[in-house]
Amino acid sequence: MAKPIYQEFTKGLWKEIPPFRLVLGLCPVLGVTTSVENGIGMGLATTFVLLCSNILVSLLRKVIPSKVRIACFIIIIATFVIVVEQVMKAFVYDLYNTLGVFIPLIVVNCVVLGRAEAFASKNGIFRSILDGLGIGIGFTLSLGALGLVREFLGKGTITVWGEPFFEGPIVNLVESMPSFVPFEFMVQAPGAFVALGLMLAVMNLIPSK
């Protein structure tokens, strides 16, 4: 407990950034990162669930009997996933359709359950909020970064939150450079594994401290 409190937040951004340093929750990382927009949308949905479940688990940590704690955590997480599902269905229906099965699957995302078990069930509410926010934002950034690499190479575009704020993609190599041929492998299924594997290797090159 000697660690300064701000470190609970910053560790999620670099030292323990989810899919790279902690290799957890890979399914959405591989599944939805065909574009920056999808990656960030998925990341934000996960952050919301992570933050809320961290708060509730931390508040209830002295009430929940340790033998049934995993079941309790899963119910808490599932409740917030339903909230996210309904809200996304109401306000961002297109994104909800693109992410499809991965939204209900936040329930079984190891990052969320892992933080509840490893952090929130042992720490106070303030630290848990910082931890949830840090890890959540780190997860969002990684999904965004992987989405950026895959979309840029695979489609030659960068789309940041298409319709409400910008019209279409902000960078479009296919239009601005007619000789450019997208490396389509990157947005297809095998490309996801290879791109993530190579990004992990790049992260391993940089020391974590």
Place this chain on the structure above:
Amino acid sequence: MEYFEIIIAGIFVNNILLAQFLGNCPFLGTSKKMETAVGMSMAVVFVLVMAGVITWIIFHKILDPNKLVYLRTITFILVIASLVQFVEMFLKKSIPALYAGLGIFLPLITTNCAVMGACVINIDKELTFLQALVASFAYAVGFGLALILFAGVRERVLLARVPKPLQDTSIALVIAGVISLSFYAFQGMVQAVI
């Protein structure tokens, strides 16, 4: 014929691990040794088929008629978690040999997104009961096939000299990409409902 198409689509074309990216945590976690990979595959086949059938019945006979569709996620995860517990207790009592083999992998299945994912896909694609049963089986076999193939390659890689930054998970993901590429060749083989 229709069910045959579903089986081909589930195992090869829409392989749940390599084409739909579900269940990657156990894919990377249990593939270091062939024995654990086989154990995990068997456990998944066992649980996924049962979960697929039970969640289909619950969704179409209880949730849908009572307009409780929004409770799908929480119901499914509870069904899967209790099913896993139940299967574990049942095997321990009546088939100890099988329990000894699957033992440690069963609890892990609760958080295996392949199981939950397949159940949700069955509902989303509006499959009939028999289609859902066949599809769950095909997905589970596809999961097992990919996992066992991957474990075989990964055991060999342990003996190879891999550059330092690429070691362990990183090289495993690149290998998974190559295996996924070989499954990609099945794309367009059948135009099935799943």
